Amino acid sequence: MTPPPLHGLSASAFALLHFIVIVIASASGTTTTTTTTTSLPTDEHGDYNGSDLIDWIRSHPEGIIHLSLRIGRERPGDLSSPLGLFVKNDAESIPISKGDVIARIPWDMMIQPGGKYHPYKFFSCRAIYNLANELDMGEHSDKAPYVRYLLSQKRGNMPGEWSRAGSNFLASEILGNGDLPPYEDSWRAKFDVEWSGGCSGTDATADPIAHDNERRAYWLASSRDEDTLMVPVYDMANHSNDPVLLNTVSYKPARAGDAFLFVSSRDIASGEQIYNSYNRCNACSGMALSGDCETYSYARTPDLYVNFGFVEDYPQYWEFDPQHKDDDSGDDSSDDDDDDDETGFEFCLIRDEVSGELAARYIGGSNDMPDAADVAWMTRQLNRLRALSDEKERLEGRHVRGADGDGNGDVDGDPDKMPRSEWESSWRYHDALSRAIEAAIRSVSKDHNILSDGEL
Template identity: 30%
Template sequence: MDSLAKLLLQCAILTAFLVNSPLTKVEGSFDESTSLPEFTALVDWIRSHEGGFVDDRLAVLSIPLDNSNSTFYRGVFTTGVVHPGERLCYIPWATIIGPRGFRPEFDAPLVDTAFHLSHELKYGETSPFAPYLKVIGQQQITNPSSWSLSGRALFQQMIGDVLPPHHFDRHVEWFVQHYGMNSDLMKAFFWVSNRAMQADTGNQWLLVPLVDQYNHHSDDGKVNTARFASRGNGFEVIATKFVQAGSELYTKYWGDYTHFFFEEFGFVEEYPQRWEFDLRHVGGSVLEVRLSPIQNATNPKQFHLEWFTDTPDIASMDIMKRELIRLQEFERVYLKDLDSYHSVPKTEKDLILGYHRALMTALDQVVVAASAGERSEEEECIAEMAVTCLGESRRKLSP
């Protein structure tokens, strides 16, 4: 690869890092004034049931993601030091919304739990689950399948036919096919599909108060809690690591890939991120990588890329480079003027932007890593042409 092509690629990568850096929580923002009052009532309700336990050190907080105080991040924190093996909470079965046989003939556990939630929502303040329902009603459902038609259309245009997640709207399509446009049940179904967790015994999906506020982290070194569930006996969270006062408590959700978490739960996970690009339907191969930030690097946005599949073939790299250019074009045409898309709710715009940033970074890293690998003379020639084209395209697309 000649020096010009290398320079163009390096500039493209650096631009993506500077423009597309993810939001980070403001240091020192832990403050009791940010605690959420509705969770005080929820904790009291949990404790009022036999066996219900919530450690006094736990607090559900809403903290700013940046200095503008316009975007907030919610999570479970500890106000005191926590040691491995300590019990953090025990949620009795009587407070958990799960399958109760509302549709015993139906073999979809998510739907059974959704029927239960919908049933309780009709009772509102008179429901025995009222404190939990109040919390549920204040939080948004964020998985793409639940978005507005205009939001889903914009997201589909962004990912195209090649990039993941594929068939992200399958939940809403399946629901409409079986139940039509039942808005109350659909809302309950989306909430269950977005927030429910699976019990460790049997195929049950449960809405577990307080525990559903623990955020996911993909870094095993930062995951500091474990969750245990037993049918009819409740749900328990145990600390697995030493945790400093003021730190967030993390768990690990089921699933492996960054695009899977976005599709199912509606968030872009923090690094490390694992991606699978299945390009077989467009003439390529399956590429699977993990991106981990390099600690103590001069450039804080440097990553270590680990391959879980063979180094990409020429066809796959050509596809990835085309997709990288297409995402840059999408950013120029759509993302720079998101405010003009009045039919797309702001939350959906923010999520699309965040996923676009993560996807751009992943593709950038795959392209630069594969281009740096050993190639035949023919492969190197093709790679140089593609990278030069990428640089030229980005210059043309710049405003």
């Protein structure tokens, strides 16, 4: 696709907030900690507004940030609300029209794999090593405004970086020890396999400080990169596949040295949030046939939970495999000539705009809908999840730090318990699973009378 024309844009001023960056140095096996005071820009609500980052990008001859773009929280002043990109809502703002460049990020302002970059390569050890190096340099990095923002990000959002107690609870209680996605090989050992093994990452016992810095870089890349690129400002756009909300398309560099373009796909009104899709080309997004699939991102809803730590809004994309656990066990005693090798089924979970009712639309149509055995399996899973929900209050006291007065819920307390943030994330995913399975059962039952409503 041909990139749209560019628009000249100017810089903005910023307010200051002191932010403490912890710089850890190691000498002869001894760890020392120092603090430096660095300016972070904020808006009138005390929320990060990224104006230092915007000014930095605009200072580059090829850097563009649209004059009407602002960074802020969805709910101003609420620290639990995510940061995002918005169109300014004031009399001086220039409207964002379809085809406008929202951001043009030059190559040397991204954190990238260098000359080894390829647009169809989706993981790079070199890119993560480069990110770890930038994080280690901190304020001394030539990308300091971006690094400063990255270092301010809370750690522990993705299930793969959770505490042992949190990951055990998700794997065993929520996912049924391999019954439900995301399956453990996609998240629980991801860092060890992909980074420590595949990228020869630093061993924790040999150099714990370097190991921790690489771990931070790995999970930042997992949650914020565009394949092998860390792209400032662009990575602050929140996710949506809602055709009413989604309003952008991105253009990755065709080769090393090219810029990254972030472009409006429709007119974006004043005050409106600017959204990106993190899995634009999946079968449920409606984009696969539109020609806007530059990123080749096909991830399902469980994949987004693994890679970003959130449950996406509707439409969602689910795949279940009733025989996944049996397949992993290596036991082929159930194989016979009549078995169907394709045991899994995929569906889009759609919410009706008027009634709010959820419905499952199966990817392969009626020929690939679950059979009676699949529905029985889903019913068992749904009943298990409901029973778990009935025990939630009792389980909270057993598994969560601070639930019985032993700490503040996130940092202090029993190391064999999980932070409250992991507990709440697990239950958000539990609820998403329950809704998806229930809708899948009802959709099949309605079409084939496999179950009556009273049996669900």
